[in-house]
Amino acid sequence: MTCYHCGDNCDSGRISFDEKNFCCNGCKTVYEIFTTNGLSNFYEIEARAGTTPNEVQKKYDFLDNKDIASKLIEFDEEGVQVVNLSIPTIHCSSCIWVLENLNRLHSSISNSQVNFPKKTIRVTYKTDNFSLRTLVLLLSSIGYEPYISLEEYGKKDGKVDRSLIYKLGVAGFTFGNVMLLSFPEYFEVEEFWLEQYKQVFRWLMFAFSLPVVFYAAQDYFVSAIKGLRSKLLNIDVPIALGILTLFLRSTIDIIFDLGSGFFDSLTGLVFFLLLGKYFQQKTYSFLSFERDYKSYFPIAVTRLDAEREEENVQVYKIQQGDRILIRNQEIIPVDCILIKGTAEIDYSFVTGESQAIFKNSGDKLFAGGKQLSGVLEVEVLKSVSQSYLTQLWGNSVFQKDKVSAFQSLTDSIGKRFTTAVLSIAIISSIFWLFYMPSMALNVFTAVLIIACPCAIALAAPFTLGNMLRIFGKHKFYLKNANVIERLAKVDTAIFDKTGTITSSKKETITYEGVALNNEETKLLKTTLRASNHPLSRSLYNILKSNDIETLDEFQEHTGMGIEGRMNGHSIKLGSATYVGKDGTVSQENTSVFINADEDYKGRFVFKNSYREGVDVLFEELGRSMEIGILSGDNDGERKRLQRKLPKKTALLFDQKPKDKLDYIKQLQNRHSVLMVGDGLNDAGALAQSDVGISVSEDINVFSPACDGILDASKLTKLPIFVKLSQKSIQIIKMSFLLSLCYNLVGLYFAVTGQLQPVVAAILMPLSSISIVVFTTLMTNLLARKLAKPNKERRNDDDQGHI
Incomplete structure (x- = not known):
C-alpha cells in the first residue's frame, strides 16, 4: 500500500479515508484541506506528489516578534505585507500549482508566485487576522515548511550548496580505490590472488560501490522516479537504469563467483557524470545567469547634493542619507522617508492592489511604489537591493503570456530521444541474448550510457544564456532568455518618436x-x-x-x-x-x-534632434521587416521623418496610449511585433507587443511592462541585436545536429558490442562539455560583430559574413 498523497509505504500505520490510503494523519489532513478548498487537481497534475507535513506547533512563535518579522518582510504598508520564503520541498508541477493557489486556502492571501529554480515563494497577503507566522504554519500544514535562517538573512550569495562537491569527492575516491583493487583481475594474477584474496578484493569493491550508488548517484534515481510517477521519461531515466543494471549485475557476479563484475565501470560512470555536472554548474556560474540589479538596469535617479543642485546618478550609487527626487510616474527605487511633497503611491507593482496610498512628510515609503502626483523629495534609508527590482520586473502581476514554442520543442525532443534510447537498448539486448548472451548486458548498459539527451538539453540554456550576457555587456538588458527567442521571430518594428528616436540633449x-x-x-x-x-x-x-x-x-x-x-x-x-x-x-x-x-x-x-544614425537604423531594419512610427505629437515632423524612413512606412501621429496599444494588437493578427518606446506613455503598447523594448537615456524609465531596456547610445545597434538573436536559434539547431551525429556514431559502437561501459561513461560527459564549448565559442564569435563600427558591420552583411 502506498500513500495517496506522498507515495510512501503505508506499512502498519495505514489510514483509510474517502476510499484512499494514507500513511499518516498529516497526509490525510492535507488531502482533506485540498479537496475541501477545490484543490484536488493537485493529484491530477502529478500523482503522489505531496510531502508529509511536519508538526511545527510552537516552532515559529518567534515570528510574532515584529522586529524579527520585519527582517523577513519585503513590504509592509496599509495592511498588506509581501514576503519571500525558501521552500526546499518544492519538487514538481503539482507543488507549483498548489503553492500558486494559496489564496484558495486562505482568503487573506491575495497572490503567491513560485520561483522553481530557486525553490522560493513570494506571497502577498492582508494582515487582517493573518500574519507571517500564520502563513508559515499554513505552508507547514500542507507539507511545504519554509526554511528560515535569520543568520543567513541579507547575505549576498546566501547558503552555498556543496552537496555536488561532496558527492564528486566520494565518487572520485571510490573510483580510484576500485580501479586499484581491479589490477589483479586486469593483469590476470594467479597464485596467491586466486587462492587467498580474490573474494576479499571483490567484496571490497562491492563495499566501495555502495556509497556511490546510494549517495553519489541518488539525484539520478530521485529524478527518474519522480519522472516515472508523473508518467514522463526524463533524461535521468536511462542514466538511473544503467547505474542500477551495472550494480545488480556486478553483485550477482561476485555472489555466484561468475566474475569480478563491473564495479570499476560503475564507479567510473558516476564519477564522470558528476564531473560533467560540476563543469556545467561552474560554466553556468561563469555566464552569470543570476543577474543582479546593478548589472542590468541603466536607470538613473535625481540626487540633490549639499548645495541642493540636481544631478543624475546611477541608482546603485545611492547611499543611505542621500536626498533624491521622485518625479511623477517614477518608481521609488529604495526604502526612504518622505521629506517634501504630496505622496500618492501606487504599490500595484508590488502587491497587485491598484488603490493609491497617500503619505505625509515623515512617513516611510517602500521601494517598488510609483509616485502618481507631482515630485517628492525623500531621504534614503538604505541602498537599493541588488535583486529587489529584478524581482519586481518579473512580478506576475503584470506578466503577459508571451509564450515561445521553442523551449517546448527542446523538451519534446528530449522526451522522444529518451524513448528511442530505451527502445534501442531493449531491442539490441534481446538480439544479443540470442546471438551471444554474454554480450547482452554490456550492450544494454553501453547504449543507456552513451546515448543520453543531456547535450540536447544543454544547447538552448547555454546559447541563450551566453547571448544574454553578451547583450548586457553592450547595454541591452533583457528580462530573460525567452525574450531572445521571441526577438528572433519579429517581422515588424514599431517606434515611438519623442524620447525614443529623438534626443532631448540636442533639441x-x-x-x-x-x-x-x-x-x-x-x-x-x-x-x-x-x-x-x-x-x-x-x-x-x-x-x-x-x-x-x-x-x-x-x-x-x-x-x-x-x-x-x-x-x-x-x-x-x-x-x-x-x-x-x-x-x-x-x-x-x-x-x-x-x-x-x-x-x-x-x-x-x-x-527635434534625431539620434545620430537613426536613418541607418531604419535602413537596416527595413531590409528584413516592416517599420512603423507611433507618436503622441502632432504631424509637424511628418515630411522630415519620411526622408529618413523606408517608403510605405506607416506614420501615425496624435496617438494616445490606448491608440498605440490598439494598433499593436491589430498588427499582431498578421505579424510578430517589436515595440520600441521610452517606457512612459508606451507602457500599454510595450506590454501588448511580442517584444517590448524601453529606450533609456539619463532618466528613470524603469518599466516592468517591457521585456528589455536598451541604452539610448546603442539604439543604432538594434538591427544587429535582432540578427544575433536569429543566429542564436541557428546555433541551437546546429547543436541539435551535432548531438544527433555524436549519438548515432556512439550507438553504432554500443549496439555492435564494441564499446565498454567505462569508455561510454567517459564519452558521455565529454559530449555535454563539447556542446557547452561549441555554443560558447559560437556565441562569442557572433559577439565580435557588436564591437564593430556600423559601417564595417554593414560591409560584412553585404558580403554575407557572419
Missing part, C-alpha cells in the same frame, strides 16, 4: 507668445520639475529660474498635458486642445502650449 527650443512674469515662470518650472515626460524634462533644463517651491496640486493627463497649482494660481502645459487654444495652429514642429490662470500665453516650439 532647439524657442518660445512664441506673451512673456511670462516671474511668478508664472516659477510656477512653470515647478510644474515641469514634477513631470517625467521627455519634452517636460527638456524644457525644465533650459529655464533659468531656481525658485522651486512645493506645488499645492499636480496632475498629469497622459498623452495630453500637465497642470500645476500653487498659491491660488494655475498653469497648464500640453497640446493646443488641452490648454484651450482656439483657431488653427501651425504644426510644422512639435509644440508645447501654455495656459496661465486659464489665459493662453504662448507655446514652446521644439525642433
Whole structure:
C-alpha cells in the first residue's frame, strides 16, 4: 500500500479515508484541506506528489516578534505585507500549482508566485487576522515548511550548496580505490590472488560501490522516479537504469563467483557524470545567469547634493542619507522617508492592489511604489537591493503570456530521444541474448550510457544564456532568455518618436507668445520639475529660474498635458486642445502650449534632434521587416521623418496610449511585433507587443511592462541585436545536429558490442562539455560583430559574413 498523497509505504500505520490510503494523519489532513478548498487537481497534475507535513506547533512563535518579522518582510504598508520564503520541498508541477493557489486556502492571501529554480515563494497577503507566522504554519500544514535562517538573512550569495562537491569527492575516491583493487583481475594474477584474496578484493569493491550508488548517484534515481510517477521519461531515466543494471549485475557476479563484475565501470560512470555536472554548474556560474540589479538596469535617479543642485546618478550609487527626487510616474527605487511633497503611491507593482496610498512628510515609503502626483523629495534609508527590482520586473502581476514554442520543442525532443534510447537498448539486448548472451548486458548498459539527451538539453540554456550576457555587456538588458527567442521571430518594428528616436540633449527650443512674469515662470518650472515626460524634462533644463517651491496640486493627463497649482494660481502645459487654444495652429514642429490662470500665453516650439544614425537604423531594419512610427505629437515632423524612413512606412501621429496599444494588437493578427518606446506613455503598447523594448537615456524609465531596456547610445545597434538573436536559434539547431551525429556514431559502437561501459561513461560527459564549448565559442564569435563600427558591420552583411 502506498500513500495517496506522498507515495510512501503505508506499512502498519495505514489510514483509510474517502476510499484512499494514507500513511499518516498529516497526509490525510492535507488531502482533506485540498479537496475541501477545490484543490484536488493537485493529484491530477502529478500523482503522489505531496510531502508529509511536519508538526511545527510552537516552532515559529518567534515570528510574532515584529522586529524579527520585519527582517523577513519585503513590504509592509496599509495592511498588506509581501514576503519571500525558501521552500526546499518544492519538487514538481503539482507543488507549483498548489503553492500558486494559496489564496484558495486562505482568503487573506491575495497572490503567491513560485520561483522553481530557486525553490522560493513570494506571497502577498492582508494582515487582517493573518500574519507571517500564520502563513508559515499554513505552508507547514500542507507539507511545504519554509526554511528560515535569520543568520543567513541579507547575505549576498546566501547558503552555498556543496552537496555536488561532496558527492564528486566520494565518487572520485571510490573510483580510484576500485580501479586499484581491479589490477589483479586486469593483469590476470594467479597464485596467491586466486587462492587467498580474490573474494576479499571483490567484496571490497562491492563495499566501495555502495556509497556511490546510494549517495553519489541518488539525484539520478530521485529524478527518474519522480519522472516515472508523473508518467514522463526524463533524461535521468536511462542514466538511473544503467547505474542500477551495472550494480545488480556486478553483485550477482561476485555472489555466484561468475566474475569480478563491473564495479570499476560503475564507479567510473558516476564519477564522470558528476564531473560533467560540476563543469556545467561552474560554466553556468561563469555566464552569470543570476543577474543582479546593478548589472542590468541603466536607470538613473535625481540626487540633490549639499548645495541642493540636481544631478543624475546611477541608482546603485545611492547611499543611505542621500536626498533624491521622485518625479511623477517614477518608481521609488529604495526604502526612504518622505521629506517634501504630496505622496500618492501606487504599490500595484508590488502587491497587485491598484488603490493609491497617500503619505505625509515623515512617513516611510517602500521601494517598488510609483509616485502618481507631482515630485517628492525623500531621504534614503538604505541602498537599493541588488535583486529587489529584478524581482519586481518579473512580478506576475503584470506578466503577459508571451509564450515561445521553442523551449517546448527542446523538451519534446528530449522526451522522444529518451524513448528511442530505451527502445534501442531493449531491442539490441534481446538480439544479443540470442546471438551471444554474454554480450547482452554490456550492450544494454553501453547504449543507456552513451546515448543520453543531456547535450540536447544543454544547447538552448547555454546559447541563450551566453547571448544574454553578451547583450548586457553592450547595454541591452533583457528580462530573460525567452525574450531572445521571441526577438528572433519579429517581422515588424514599431517606434515611438519623442524620447525614443529623438534626443532631448540636442533639441532647439524657442518660445512664441506673451512673456511670462516671474511668478508664472516659477510656477512653470515647478510644474515641469514634477513631470517625467521627455519634452517636460527638456524644457525644465533650459529655464533659468531656481525658485522651486512645493506645488499645492499636480496632475498629469497622459498623452495630453500637465497642470500645476500653487498659491491660488494655475498653469497648464500640453497640446493646443488641452490648454484651450482656439483657431488653427501651425504644426510644422512639435509644440508645447501654455495656459496661465486659464489665459493662453504662448507655446514652446521644439525642433527635434534625431539620434545620430537613426536613418541607418531604419535602413537596416527595413531590409528584413516592416517599420512603423507611433507618436503622441502632432504631424509637424511628418515630411522630415519620411526622408529618413523606408517608403510605405506607416506614420501615425496624435496617438494616445490606448491608440498605440490598439494598433499593436491589430498588427499582431498578421505579424510578430517589436515595440520600441521610452517606457512612459508606451507602457500599454510595450506590454501588448511580442517584444517590448524601453529606450533609456539619463532618466528613470524603469518599466516592468517591457521585456528589455536598451541604452539610448546603442539604439543604432538594434538591427544587429535582432540578427544575433536569429543566429542564436541557428546555433541551437546546429547543436541539435551535432548531438544527433555524436549519438548515432556512439550507438553504432554500443549496439555492435564494441564499446565498454567505462569508455561510454567517459564519452558521455565529454559530449555535454563539447556542446557547452561549441555554443560558447559560437556565441562569442557572433559577439565580435557588436564591437564593430556600423559601417564595417554593414560591409560584412553585404558580403554575407557572419
